Amino acid sequence: MPELPEVETVVRGLRTVLPGHTIVSVRLGKTDFIEDPLALAELLPRRRIEKIERLGKFIRLELSATPAAKNPEREINLIVHLGMTGRLGVRRADEPIAPHTHAFFELEDGRELRYTDIRRFGQLLVVAGDRLGAFSDRLGKEPLEISAAEFTKRLAGRRARIKALLLDQRIFRGIGNIYADESLWQARIHPARLAARLGSADLGRLRQAIRRVLQHAIAARGSSISNFVDAEGQPGEYQQRHRAYGREGKPCFRCGSKIRRAVIAGRSSYFCPRCQASPRRARAIHLKQKKNR
């Protein structure tokens, strides 16, 4: 499923082939995952793709108007969320169409940007330039850019489980189930721990673990779970480096204990029962250390 590293991989791929090109027309299949299909089909033609960036798990294509565009005075953005099974890639218009392809953005040079999404959990929307700030403000901080102080501040006093907070896009943007579990394993923190009960050492390790895991995953071009492929249709390789996610019953890479699976924050969560002390055990360890001091 596409999370920050997968979306970053797609964005980097699109960046090498799309900027400077103009959308000449839009064709849509099923539209139930598109916020306003009529606006999309009306506003995009005759616009040039200026730049592409990632906002958490969202992809933003900044579009400038050519004179023939509708409402040329308005700057708009095409925003794409890949959901679970979304794919975005550029193909020649005469190439075969993958099943479940529901949006085609034809370019002036005979290629087209295609959006394919088996389950249609993804999202396509148009955001006007003057609304982009509000759109972005609804999302939390980029985990690769956040300072230690800001990281701590965002979790301080929160009585929710750390896993739930890592998945909450209003706190940090871009982390999903795989990278939450991988980061918690790396930082040796049990997913069910309450954020308010984590010490500064825990939080420091967690921030570094998130950075490290995401950077390594980006370098490996993401994890190919649920058929993820990049803009060129190539799978990523980080799934081979997973230490917790999807490894139920397999030995922990650190201590050899069997990785366990439990539903935490409504999601499958994988962790090492020895390296990542449960909330109860973490508390017992904490009290014992206090007593010995």
Add this chain to the structure above:
DNA sequence: AGCTCTTCCTGAAAGC
């Protein structure tokens, strides 16, 4: 505030 449940959707996997 934060938890659980439900909804959206399809294909893979498990169950019979």
Add this chain to the structure above:
DNA sequence: TGCTTTCAGGAAGAGC
């Protein structure tokens, strides 16, 4: 073998 059921999950909303 082949059909039926269950499950997975990002995000949002309801209800507790």
